[in-house]
Amino acid sequence: MNNAATVLVMAPIAATFAKNLGHHPDPFLMAVAIGAACDFLTPIGHQCNTLVMGPGGYRFGDYWRLGLPLSLIVLIVGVPFIALFWPV
Secondary structure, three states, X not given: OOHHHHHHHHHHHXXXXXXXXXXXOHHXXXXXXXXXXXXXXXXXXXXXXXXXXXXXXXXXXXXXXXXXXXXXXXXXXXXXXXXXXXXX
């Protein structure tokens, strides 16, 4: 599933979840948007990853080596920034 389809599926769920918790939906929707944009772990996560796989000589496992630390950085930086800019 590509990132646009993921947002279309997860955004209403996140907004409903926020509403049921009595919170504003903005931080929940930002978490969905950031999560959908972080497709670094596989070559099939995003079409650009697939495009560079052949010409770059990358293998499937190569995406994990850089994608996992990059995903962790986005998680460690993104969550506090969401909480800072869109407090619950």
